[in-house]
Amino acid sequence: MEPIVTVQDAVTAFAPYMEPTDAELDAIEQEAPLIAAELExxxxxxxxxxxxxxxxxxxxxxxxxxxxxxxxxxxxxRAATGEAA
Structure with missing residues (x-):
């Protein structure tokens, strides 16, 4: 019987890099009114x-x-003109 080995270190080793970047967060923030309208x-x-x-x-x-x-x-x-929110 072989022991079950955890892969926690391998999975969490890249956790800081899996967070959204500032650019991605800004894009989400710009799309927030559209998301709210779609939910409505x-x-x-x-x-x-x-x-x-x-x-x-x-x-x-x-x-x-x-x-x-x-x-x-x-x-x-906004995207066509390159304008930020």
Whole structure:
């Protein structure tokens, strides 16, 4: 029978290098409004799954969709101009 050897040292040896870089964190921060808008849209879509779409529900869905599109446009324009947040 062979002993089971732990590989903890090999796994954690590179842990400091697995953290996100400052550039990656900045990119996430710039995309935060888009992520929030997408979550809002998802919440509205989930809420509309189990009930008939009323006028209010359709309005919420349109507003959330427009918010996502606006945030995507803002992010794309920022990337095209090379502008930071």
């Amino acid at each position: 849209l998802l919440d509205v879509q989930i809420a509309l799954l189990d009930r008939p779409a009323s006028a209010l529900g359709q309005r919420k869905l349109r507003r959330a969709t427009h918010k996502v599109l606006a945030e995507r446009a803002t992010l794309a324009n």
